[in-house]
Each structure stands twice: as C-alpha cells, then as structure tokens.
Amino acid sequence: MGSVAGVRQALTVILPVRLPAAPGWQEGPLPFELGHHRTDVATRQTYFTQAAGRALYGTPDRPCRWHRIADVTHGPLRLHGMELLHIATAQDHQHALAVLHFTVEGPVLLDVLRAIGRRESAELDPLTGPIAPEALLDGIAEARTTAAPFAAAHAYTVAFLTPGPAHTAVLRGEDALPATADRWLWSLASRSNEADFPTPPEQLRDQTAHAVRISADWSALVLRHGAAFLGHRPDRGDGDFYDFAALHVRSVYLDAMLLGIAQRDHIDELTDGLSAVFDGPGLGRRVAALELDIAGFRSTYWRQHLTAHGPANELLVAYQDQYRLPERFQDILAEAADYARLVQTQDGQQVAGALGVLTILGLPLGTALSILQVLGDEKPGHLLIALGAAFAATAMAFATRYGRLVLASLRGWSGRRD
Numbered sequence: 001m002g003s004v005a006g007v008r009q010a011l012t013v014i015l016p017v018r019l020p021a022a023p024g025w026q027e028g029p030l031p032f033e034l035g036h037h038r039t040d041v042a043t044r045q046t047y048f049t050q051a052a053g054r055a056l057y058g059t060p061d062r063p064c065r066w067h068r069i070a071d072v073t074h075g076p077l078r079l080h081g082m083e084l085l086h087i088a089t090a091q092d093h094q095h096a097l098a099v100l101h102f103t104v105e106g107p108v109l110l111d112v113l114r115a116i117g118r119r120e121s122a123e124l125d126p127l128t129g130p131i132a133p134e135a136l137l138d139g140i141a142e143a144r145t146t147a148a149p150f151a152a153a154h155a156y157t158v159a160f161l162t163p164g165p166a167h168t169a170v171l172r173g174e175d176a177l178p179a180t181a182d183r184w185l186w187s188l189a190s191r192s193n194e195a196d197f198p199t200p201p202e203q204l205r206d207q208t209a210h211a212v213r214i215s216a217d218w219s220a221l222v223l224r225h226g227a228a229f230l231g232h233r234p235d236r237g238d239g240d241f242y243d244f245a246a247l248h249v250r251s252v253y254l255d256a257m258l259l260g261i262a263q264r265d266h267i268d269e270l271t272d273g274l275s276a277v278f279d280g281p282g283l284g285r286r287v288a289a290l291e292l293d294i295a296g297f298r299s300t301y302w303r304q305h306l307t308a309h310g311p312a313n314e315l316l317v318a319y320q321d322q323y324r325l326p327e328r329f330q331d332i333l334a335e336a337a338d339y340a341r342l343v344q345t346q347d348g349q350q351v352a353g354a355l356g357v358l359t360i361l362g363l364p365l366g367t368a369l370s371i372l373q374v375l376g377d378e379k380p381g382h383l384l385i386a387l388g389a390a391f392a393a394t395a396m397a398f399a400t401r402y403g404r405l406v407l408a409s410l411r412g413w414s415g416r417r418d
Contacts, residue, residue, distance in 0.1 A: 005107040006161035007235035010246055011077070012101055012254055013116065014156040014261065015133055017141040019086055019096035023066050025140075028057060029255070030067035030081040030101060032247050039251035047252050052306045055262070056085070056255050074131045076112065077102045082136060087262040087301075089269045090293040097258060098133060098141060101250060109161060110187060116155050117191035117225065127155075154225065158257060159188045160249045162218075162231035162242045172216060172232040181219070181232060182208040188228030189221040210321065212314045218245055220253070220311070222318035227257060248311075256312040259303065260319035266297045267325055270332050277339055284343045287336070294336055302329065 028041040037043070045053045058064035064086040072079040083099035104112055114122035127133060133143045161184075163170050169180040179201075186208055187193060199207065212220040218231045229249050235242045273290050277283065304320070306312050320326055 003107050004110075004167065006109065006167070006231075007164050007237065008160065008162040008231075008242060008246055009104040009109045010102070010160040010249065011104050011109065011112065012099060012158040012250060013127065014158070014258070015098045015100070016144045016265075017084070017096050017098045017133075017137065018092075018094040018144065019084060019141045020094055022063070022086075023068075023084055023140045025066035025068040025084070027063045027066055029065050029251070030069070030083050030099075032250055034243050034247050037247070039247060044252060044255065047312070048255070048307050049303070049305070052259065052303050055301050055303070056259060058086075070136075072130050074129050075126060076105045076108045077126055077131060078105070079131050079136075084141060085258055085262075087265065089266055090289075090296070091269055091273070095265065096141060097261060098137060098143070099254070099258070100127075100131070100133070100136070102131075109159060110191075110193060113157055113159060113188065113191040113226065114193065114196065116157055118154070119192060119196045121195060156257070156261060157191060157226040158229075158249065158254060159226070160229040160246060161188065162235035162245075163233075165234040167234075170230060170232055171234065177219075177232060181230070182211065182221075185211060185219060185221045185228050185230045188230065189223045189226045191226050210318055212311060212318060214311050217241060220315060220318075222257070222315055222322060224322045227315070227319075229253070252307075252312050253315055256306060256316040257319060259301065259306070260316050260325075263301050263303075263320065263325055264323050266301055267323075267328050267332065270294060270297065271328065274332060274335050274339075283339075287339045287343050291336055291340065294332065 029039070029044065031038050031040040033039075041053075041057050044057070048056065056065065065083065067081060067083045069081045070079050080101045080103065082101070085097045085099065087095055087097060089095050111123060112126050115124065115126050118125075129135070137143065169178060170184050171178075172181075182205075183199070186199065190197060208221060210221075212222070214220055214229075217233050218229060220227065220229045229245070231242060231245070270290070270293060273293065277286050277290065280286075304313075304317060304326070306316055
C-alpha cells in the first residue's frame with residue numbers, strides 16, 4: 001500500500017511535552033465542524049461520562065485542555081490545528097500531551113508513518129521546518145527527549161484512510177473483508193511495511209484479532225505505538241458518511257486514546273514509585289504518599305467505561321490491553337496493600353515494644369514502692385534501697401529473652417522507619 005493515495009488521509013500525532021504554564025490558547029479541544037455539528041466541549045460532554053469529561057477537558061475553574069487553529073503546509077503534510085492536554089502526575093506537574101492534526105496529500109501516508117516511527121529504511125522525519133514540534137510549541141511547551149521516564153518518549157500516531165473504487169484490497173465484498181484489508185490496517189497502525197516487519201500469513205489473524213469493527217463500512221486497530229482507521233467501501237467525497245467518520249476520529253475516538261495514554265503514563269510512574277519504596281528512610285511516609293497518589297489516579301483517570309456508545313469504550317480497552325494496564329493496576333493495588341500491611345505490622349511492633357518497656361520499667365519500681373507503702377516505711381534510705389533493687393530487677397528483666405525481644409523489636413522498627 002506504499003503507493004496508494006486514499007480519498008481521505010488524516011494523521012494525528014501525539015507527543016509528550018512539558019507544559020510550564022497554561023498557554024495563551026483557546027480553552028477546550030480543537031473544534032471540528034460539519035454542517036451544524038461542532039465538536040466543542042459542550043458537544044463532546046454529551047458523549048462521555050462526566051468523570052471522563054473532567055479528565056479530558058477539565059472544568060471552567062481548572063481547565064486542562066487548550067487548542068490553537070493553524071494552517072501550515074510543509075511537503076505532503078498540512079497542519080490544521082494543535083492541542084495541549086495537561087495530565088500532571090504526582091512527580092511531574094508539567095507533564096502534558098501535544099496533539100497535532102494533519103492531512104496528508106499523495107500516496108505517502110505509510111511513508112510518513114514509517115518516518116515518524118523511525119523505521120530503518122524510511123525517509124527523514126517529516127516533522128521538520130515550520131511543522132517541527134519545537135517550532136510550533138516554541139515558548140509554550142518543551143518536547144520530551146527519548147530519555148524521558150515515560151513510555152511515550154516517541155510520537156503516537158492515529159491514521160485515517162478511506163478507499164476509492166479502485167482500492168479493492170480493502171473493499172468489503174458481499175460476505176466478508178479480503179485478507180488484505182487487515183494487512184493494510186496492520187501496516188497503518190504498526191507504521192511498517194513488509195520490509196520492516198515481515199508478517200507471516202498465519203500470524204496476521206492473531207495480530208488483528210482485536211480490530212474494532214466499528215461498522216460494516218470501517219474498522220480500527222489499536223497497537224502500542226499507533227492506531228489506524230480504515231474504510232471498507234468507496235468514499236464518494238463530500239457528503240459521504242466518511243465526513244462523520246473523520247469527525248469522530250479526530251474528536252471522541254482521539255479522546256479515548258488520549259485518556260489511555262494518560263492512564264499508561266500514570267501507571268508507569270506508580271510502578272516506578274513502588275519499586276523505590278525501600279530506598280531511603282521514612283518507609284511509612286513513602287507508603288502513605290503512594291497510597292494517596294494511587295487514590296488520586298483512580299479517582300481522576302482510571303476509567304474503563306467512557307460512554308454509552310460502544311466504539312470509544314472498545315478503543316480504550318484495546319489500548320489498555322496493549323499495555324496490560326488493568327493487570328498492572330491490580331498488581332499496583334496488591335503491592336501497595338502489602339506495603340501498607342508491613343507498615344501496620346511495624347507500627348504494631350512499636351506499640352508492643354513500648355508497652356513491653358513500660359512493663360519492664362514499671363513493674364519492679366511499682367512493686368518496690370507498693371511494699372514500702374504497705375509497711376508504712378518512709379525512711380529515705382529504705383526508699384533508695386528500693387529504687388536500687390527496682391533498677392537491678394529491671395536490668396535483669398532486660399537480660400531475659402523477653403527483654404531482649406522488646407529491645408530487638410524497638411531497634412528493628414527504628415532502623416526500618418528512620
């Protein structure tokens with residue numbers, strides 16, 4: 001398909017960036033229009049649940065999404081607009097995603113995707129010159145390098161292609177899709193051709209088993225570093241159903257992918273935090289902070305149900321499956337619970353040790369003073385003898401097995417907590 005030019009060829013590039021401050025852009029996602037339909041915040045909020053909407057668009061008091069309309073052409077790419085989504089993590093309050101919306105002219109969509117994916121035999125990166133992220137976001141946000149601690153150190157791409165009447169390799173017949181349709185879908189989502197990733201025919205079915213059949217007219221495939229939407233009947237141009245399909249790809253379906261990326265970045269950070277929980281002093285304090293971070297992530301970003309409409313949910317679940325996010329989050333919850341029980345055990349040891357010390361110190365002294373009180377003896381010399389005997393008994397008690405256990409528990413707890 002490297003020589004194929006679709007009737008429509010749209011490309012969205014998602015980049016991780018650092019956002020020091022709110023940009024001076026319009027609040028909300030980039031609105032696309034089709035007739036009287038406009039994909040602004042108000043429209044998208046009717047599609048998503050309120051919780052998902054807050055994570056994706058923020059609130060009037062605390063916005064987290066901004067956009068800027070643009071019209072820049074460089075080579076085969078034409079930039080239509082940019083977005084910024086602030087998804088701060090506990091350790092990086094400036095973490096954000098930049099979204100660049102392009103259309104692609106000519107039979108180069110796969111070539112552009114391969115170049116963005118840095119395939120060995122691909123052309124140079126097309127995101128250069130006036131459409132380079134550094135130029136577009138200069139003074140607004142800073143693109144992350146490959147040394148960033150997040151998995152999204154490189155761009156995530158969302159491609160959309162519709163066929164013409166001559167593209168029989170992807171057109172649905174009377175009963176089913178040809179096998180080449182899923183091969184095209186795989187190429188667009190994986191940003192690779194047969195030279196980059198020779199796919200055994202017997203494995204193609206497994207690789208595309210989780211393709212989302214949005215309808216008989218088009219399908220989607222979500223992979224780790226890219227997603228693709230591909231039409232299965234000829235696109236008749238303006239006024240065709242694909243007008244709405246393109247609108248959905250660049251709005252609500254894109255938003256489902258953005259939420260999945262935000263979930264992955266937060267889970268990556270939580271995993272790193274748990275792996276370093278025993279580094280340095282203050283175990284209880286670090287575990288409490290991690291539990292707070294987990295609760296904040298769970299309340300804000302962890303969603304598996306976005307809407308009553310099916311495709312957006314399926315796309316999010318498909319992305320989560322690529323990174324095993326549900327399983328990883330369950331592991332995080334279980335590991336955090338284990339560490340919390342460990343801290344509780346250490347707290348119990350401290351209480352038990354303190355009670356043991358009070359018992360060893362107080363019992364001989366209390367016994368000696370009680371005997372003097374019963375005998376009515378108030379002589380200072382006898383009092384000093386009683387105190388000396390009490391201290392001697394205390395020292396002997398600390399030398400017993402019980403006393404050594406009390407001291408060992410206090411020393412062990414102090415060493416772990418300090």
